[in-house]
Amino acid sequence: MKIKSAEIVISAVKREQYPEDEKPEIAFAGRSNVGKSSLINLLVNRKKLARTSSSPGKTQTINFYDINDQFRIVDLPGYGYAKVSKSSKEAWGKMMDAYLSNRKNLIDVFQLVDIRHAPTQQDKHMYSWIKHFGFNGIVIVTKLDKIKRGQRQKHLDIIKKELQMTSDDILLPVSAESREGKEEAWEIINEVFKVNGFDFEAEEAIK
Template identity: 60%
Template sequence: MIIKKADLEAVAVKKMQYPDEGLKEIAFAGRSNVGKSSLLNLIVNRKKLARVSGSPGKTRTINFYIINDEFRIVDLPGYGYAKISKSISENWGDMIETYLSTRQNLIKVVQLVDIRHAPSNQDIQMYEWLKHYGLDGIVVATKADKISRNEMFKNISIIKKTLGLKSTDKVIPVSSLKRTGYDDLMNELERLLEG
């Protein structure tokens, strides 16, 4: 799949702000500092489509990007950042759950975890949510350039075990910096969209 065009189509905090359901959507979810914006920029081959922030927890909206006028990538708000007030983080939970439970054209949510650490309780909770809605099955392990190849295999095994992944579920190690795993991820997105 070659992405030639990518634009921010809508920014939403409420369901009424979502764009129409005419196009398939693949959403991305992860902790606030997992490198989601960098990954989205890698996918669309643009440096600044999704804003990369020095301070985690900046995405407080659901951002809809229209890709090649054919499908959407949806950037869900990051979770688990300690400095965000409890009321804001509860609103995020409601915002994400409304999106996951009501969006008919959502075909998959790709969950991001940091390959250097075992998934957190919030990562586990998020994956349980995804299982509940039948949107689980693909995990991207970010920051793959930060560890050795041996560590990578060991850490992927820890991620699979901690999240309770099935043998058919995929963990794709990716480095936005070195483009490691880019082709694997793009092939998986293409497979989803064709499926």
């Protein structure tokens, strides 16, 4: 299956707004400004499908992107931005809990971590939650191009240690700028589909 179409379905803030069908969903979670939108645009080879922002904490909705009318990538609102108000943080928490705890379409959650920084306490909490609820604990390390090649492994090792990842857990470095890791990301996504009983896979992104 080649990816021929990719479009946003809805930006939701409550369960009643979620798409009502049985398409499988893979969600991306991470801190504000970690690069979720850039990763989505990289995967589908589109520059502006997912809106990127220079203002951390701006995205406060759950964005559903329909791929080939067969599955969805879900961009979860970023966490960890200090200037967001207490009420906004509480609303964010309820929104995330409603989706992550009850969404039957959700087959896996990929956590994004910036290679330049050690995981925060919130990153650690998110990773523990992902593992606790039976997801694979797949971590995509973003902004790979921001670190010199000789320093990359040191930063990856720090992330593994701080998140207490095991040898079986998947850690994939990716750069939206250089496009490194794109093919490997799709291989992992395809494997998630396969183990969950879906007989389709993405062979390449739209040109």
